[in-house]
Amino acid sequence: MNDILILIHGNPIAQTIRENELLFPWVESLHVLAVTLVLGSIALVDLRLIGVRGLNRPISNISKELLPITWMAFLVAAVTGAILFTSNAVSYSQNWYFISKIALLGLAGINMMCFQFIIGKNIDSWNHYQQLPLPARISGAVSLTLWIGIIFCGRLIGFTLEPVFIAIS
Amino acid sequence: MAQFGILAFCNTLEHTALNEAIQNYFWIVPTLQTIHILAIATLMIAALMINLRVLGLHGQCEPIGTVINRYSHLIWYALPVLLISGSIMIVGEPARSLTNSAFQQKMLMLIVVIAITVGLQKKWRYNTSYQYADITTRFLAMISLALWVGIVAAGRWIAYA
Numbered sequence: 001m002n003d004i005l006i007l008i009h010g011n012p013i014a015q016t017i018r019e020n021e022l023l024f025p026w027v028e029s030l031h032v033l034a035v036t037l038v039l040g041s042i043a044l045v046d047l048r049l050i051g052v053r054g055l056n057r058p059i060s061n062i063s064k065e066l067l068p069i070t071w072m073a074f075l076v077a078a079v080t081g082a083i084l085f086t087s088n089a090v091s092y093s094q095n096w097y098f099i100s101k102i103a104l105l106g107l108a109g110i111n112m113m114c115f116q117f118i119i120g121k122n123i124d125s126w127n128h129y130q131q132l133p134l135p136a137r138i139s140g141a142v143s144l145t146l147w148i149g150i151i152f153c154g155r156l157i158g159f160t161l162e163p164v165f166i167a168i169s
Numbered sequence: 170m171a172q173f174g175i176l177a178f179c180n181t182l183e184h185t186a187l188n189e190a191i192q193n194y195f196w197i198v199p200t201l202q203t204i205h206i207l208a209i210a211t212l213m214i215a216a217l218m219i220n221l222r223v224l225g226l227h228g229q230c231e232p233i234g235t236v237i238n239r240y241s242h243l244i245w246y247a248l249p250v251l252l253i254s255g256s257i258m259i260v261g262e263p264a265r266s267l268t269n270s271a272f273q274q275k276m277l278m279l280i281v282v283i284a285i286t287v288g289l290q291k292k293w294r295y296n297t298s299y300q301y302a303d304i305t306t307r308f309l310a311m312i313s314l315a316l317w318v319g320i321v322a323a324g325r326w327i328a329y330a
Contacts (some may be wrong), residue, residue, distance in 0.1 A: 025329045029322040033213075036206060036321065040214025065228060069217070069252075150202045159199060 005089045014086040024087060031080035035154070037073035039147050041066040046147075049133045049140025058127035089142075090164045097160055101153040108146040113137045179263035191261035198261060201254045208250040209321065216286075216317050220239035222300045223310040224287070234296040241290055248283075271330035275323035282316035285309050 017023045023169050027076045047053035048062045057122065092098045126132055190199050205229060221227035222236040259266040266272055289309055293302070302310070 025326055026322075029325040033318060033321045033327050036210040036213045037217065039207070040210035040212075040217075043210065044214060048239075054263075067220075069214070148203075148207065150207055154200070155199050155202050155206070159195075 002090075008086050008089040011086060014081060014089070017087040024084070027080050027083050031084060033076055034073045034077035034080060038070055038077055039151060041070040041073065042147055043144060045070075046058065046140040046144040050130060050137050050144070055130045059129070059132060060123050060127055063123070072111065073125060088161075091161055092157070095154040095156055095157055095161055099155045101157065104146050104150045108143060108150065110141050111139060111146065115143075128147060144164055172185040175267055176264065179267060181258050182263035185260060187257065188258045188263075191257075198258065200296065201258050205254040205258070208247040208254065209324075211243050212247035212251070213317060213321070215240035215247075216313065219289075220310040220314050224307055225301065231297055232297045233293050233302060234298075237278060237294050241294070246258055265307050265329070267329050269327050271323045275320050276325070278316045278320050278323065282310070282313055282320065285316070289313070 017027065019033075044053065045059075045063050045066050048057070056060055064148055115136070119133075119139050126136075131137070218228065218240050219237055222229070222233055228236055233316070289306060293306070
């Protein structure tokens with residue numbers, strides 16, 4: 001595992017970011033922007049699922065309007081996140097909050113798959129519902145909680161990152 | 170002279186109980202930052218949906234006024250949360266925050282974008298026709314989006330400036 005991380009650490013993109021003082025903050029800013037759009041769009045869908053907001057609109061309208069934004073923003077967040085990771089792979093991989101963030105992302109993904117393919121398979125049949133069935137509401141609540149946790153862990157990485165010195169022979 | 174005013178103000182803030190609490194409890198700043206980010210997310214999605222509709226890029230099946238009415242309150246609820254969480258963070262590090270050029274640029278952009286937002290919403294809030302937005306409105310929508318992105322970037326740059 002260590003060898004893979006050292007390899008990632010040594011790749012050209014990582015070296016460029018480490019050497020250019022401006023590049024990391026700009027990539028990070030783009031990452032933050034993308035993350036806020038992921039969170040904002042998902043939160044609105046989740047709040048509809050839970051039944052707190054937008055009860056006068058069918059869930060399928062809301063998700064069709066917002067989820068494309070979620071996906072596009074997530075793509076940008078994932079790419080910028082990968083670039084940030086490579087710049088300091090060894091340090092990040094040993095940071096508890098980074099590991100937690102990735103774990104929470106995994107859980108959020110699983111939750112989304114569950115909703116997409118199991119719970120919310122017939123989402124169009126819910127168009128006349130105000131309050132949705134309990135599994136859908138729980139899925140929304142789980143999603144929102146996980147994403148807020150992801151944001152919090154992401155923030156804490158910066159406060160807890162410890163430099164790791166690599167001796168490459 | 171203004172410089173002395175700001176530094177004197179910062180000095181006052183540095184001697185408050187809130188400042189001391191922030192220095193002593195390490196979890197306050199990350200928690201405030203998280204709240205700040207959640208409020209930004211709320212605001213950004215609302216601003217994005219409204220401006221995309223004005224630009225005719227998303228949601229054209231509904232009138233501009235409908236989209237504004239659906240999302241505008243998110244902006245106006247988020248701004249006080251941002252003001253309060255931001256102010257508390259400033260009290261934690263008054264001089265470093267207030268004299269920071271990224272912070273100052275962020276505030277300048279914020280004033281401009283709020284003015285644009287108020288103007289646009291006033292004009293289009295009651296327009297439930299399917300009228301296309303005129304070129305001035307579209308231009309202001311683009312500027313508005315650019316300013317919000319700039320504000321987010323400037324916010325991150327505070328840590329580096």
